Amino acid sequence: xxxxxxxxxxxxxxxxxxxxxxxxxxxxxxxxxxxxxxxxxxxxxxxxxxxxxxxxxxxxxxxxxxxxxxxxxxxxxxxxxxxxxxxxxxxxxxxxxxxxxxxxxxxxxxxxxxxxxxxxxxxxxxxxxxxxxxxxxxxxxxxxxxxxxxxxxxxxxxxxxxxx
Numbered sequence: 342x343x344x345x346x347x348x349x350x351x352x353x354x355x356x357x358x359x360x361x362x363x364x365x366x367x368x369x370x371x372x373x374x375x376x377x378x379x380x381x382x383x384x385x386x387x388x389x390x391x392x393x394x395x396x397x398x399x400x401x402x403x404x405x406x407x408x409x410x411x412x413x414x415x416x417x418x419x420x421x422x423x424x425x426x427x428x429x430x431x432x433x434x435x436x437x438x439x440x441x442x443x444x445x446x447x448x449x450x451x452x453x454x455x456x457x458x459x460x461x462x463x464x465x466x467x468x469x470x471x472x473x474x475x476x477x478x479x480x481x482x483x484x485x486x487x488x489x490x491x492x493x494x495x496x497x498x499x500x501x502x503x504x505x
Contacts, residue, residue: 380422389503429461
């Protein structure tokens, strides 16, 4: 009984679906246009900050793109380097329901339907780094990662790992 209550209150993340050979069309969205690394990786900076997850969660490809754009606006023309470390491999499926009157009669027996691929997401574990940001301005870096954490689901931590 205790385990049943735990399953009801806490969503257990199952094995993700990544078998792409059975899917006719995998939604790319902006993944092909999206750059995962910005700036010069070999350049020396004074500060390095990481955006670290505080629990297990899924991050969609569209939210990763929103984070990338928002951080680019905050950082502007300053010298920086940032890298998105997660890649959305997991295929999300949804079953399109009818939006007409009496549609519930047509949708009987669709409890575990396979559905069409709608988008992709990345599984982020507890304590996993999602973004690395290197720059010389610490306040600007903290503000950029704060904006990034607000674009994603809650409970993120900003960790400073290097200062030289």
